[in-house]
Amino acid sequence: MSPADLQLAVGTDGVPTVAGTLYIDGSWRRGSSSRPVLNPADATEISQVDEASAEEAGLAVAAARAAFDDGRWSSVPAAERSAVLGRVADLLQANRSRIARIETLDTGKTLRESEIDVDDVTAVFRYYAALALGEPGRLVDAGNPAVVSRVVHEPVGVCALIGPWNYPLLQMSWKIAPALAAGCTAVLKPSEVTPLTTVVLVGLLEDAGVPAGVVNLVLGAGAGVGAALVESEQVDLVSFTGGLSTGRTIMRSAADTVKKVALELGGKNPNIVFADAVLDAAVDTALTAVFLHAGQVCSAGTRLLLEEPIADEFVAELVRRAELIRIGPGLEPESEMPPLVSAEHLAKVEEYVRVGLAEGARLLTGGSRLSDDQKGYFYRPTVFTDCRRDMRIVQEETFGPIVTVERFSTEDEAVMLGNDTRYGLAGGVWTADRGRAQRVASRLRHGTVWINDFGPYLPQAEWGGFKLSGTGRELGPSGLAEYQEAKHMYENTEPAAQHWFSGGQPG
Secondary structure (H helix, E strand, O other), X not given: OOOOOOOOOEOOOOOEOOOOOEEXXXXXXXXOEEEEEEOOOOOOEEEEEEEOOXXXXXXXXXXXXHHHHOOOOOOOOHHHHHHHHHHHHHHHHHOHHHHHHHXXXXXXXXXXXXXXXXXXXXXXXXXXXXXXXXXXXXXXXXXXXXXXXXXXXXXXXXXXXXXXXXXXXXXXXHHHXXXXXHOOEEEEEOOOOOOHHHHHXXXXXXXXXXXXXXXXXXXXXXXXXXXXXXXXXXXXXXXEEOOHHHHHHHHHHHHOOOOEEEEEOOOOXXXXXXXXXXXXXXXXXXXXXXXXXXXXXXXXXXXXXXXXXXXXXXXHHHHHHHOOOOXXXXXXXXXXXXXXXXXXXXXXHXXXXXXXXXXXXXXXXXXXXXXXXXXXXXXXXXXXXXXXXXXXXXXXXXXXXXXXXXXXXXXXXXXXXXXOOXXXXXXXXXXXXXXXXXXXXXXXXXXXXXXXXXXXXXXXOOEOXXXXXXXXXXXXXXXXXXXXXXXXXXXXXXXXXXXXXXXXOOO
16 A cells, blocks of 8 residues: 555654655555655654656656556546546645645645645646536637538647645646646656655545556656656656756757657746835735745745835835744744755855855845754845845845845836846736836736735636746646647548549549
């Protein structure tokens, strides 16, 4: 039986144990090696998981290929596929507390946020369960009553779904729910840093009735297991959420087999505040925009752009409130900001702070670990001012609790600064002037723009970025379309010889 099954073999903290955390062709099995999973709050080992070799990744792909080619899922009526996704949603809610606890142990995030993640994942599965029942295609007017012309949508095939470490459960649901709704088969590879809730999710998919071979799970580092998935000729699509460098590598590798690629590669997201904004709400949301999950959010509002008349007051209040944020382990109820995910990532954030200081930015608060003798990976909320648009901390994705403050004087300058990034994932605009809000939002080159808010998303609305933030879209109808191919079916109901060629006349 499966250690990913929430009813069975689990460790003392409710975390899956080592035995059989790979899932290939309907069977849980051990891998060629294993890896410890550490709790970011105290650096202790909370679990061991198996890791796959490139050969085992190939077995998972072969299982998904066979399952797709024999139609055991794609030929299932849409109503049945929808019912399976609905059962997954029910299982998520039935096990909400336990799954949230595992997510917190694995990622470090606060339990409150993990619980919200489970609810959001549930909503995603329910949305695609409904969307799976949508229109089967459309009729095309061919201008000839004897012709029936239809465009239908079919599953793209075998999908390699590669998730990030910051929102492992949520981001994987954005991929697997539409893939299954479309009738695809898949191989899942979560980040090796935070694999546990993906193991749990695959167990729920199994319990909900997904046939053997339709969903497969391999664990391991991207350079080995991930590369094997991307390079495989049997994989039809790769969906990846993660860093820009890895995304570029995936796109280059996928080019050899000309497979579909969907990439979400992060952002450097502007949060623009005009002088007429509601100050209390804007400051409060600016804190959440950058310090939620210790800034380890691809859409974090790390670049704060303030109109001159309110800049001093805004910054002073931002710093005051930032210093009151309660930092601590995610399982402690009073904790508001958790640790960073790993020692390696903590070192990267520290390096960005050193770079910011060397570039001439002024540190107003934070810029240090919580304590010198800490066991976990805690870092204080950090605010830099006197920032220039050419600084690395302004242009590069720091992915930590660091906010940079710039100032502007005109609407055009605000737009220019907001677009002055190689990324284009998300942005925010704060103003009481609805006309200005719409003007600025329409001019910002970002995939999501919030007005007088920052951070919410909806399963029914597309998510993705412009420029180096990636290609394709997740969520919404477009999120389903990523996993479909359009096919034109042209039927002539009154076939007759056309006699195009003179020699084609009957003898």
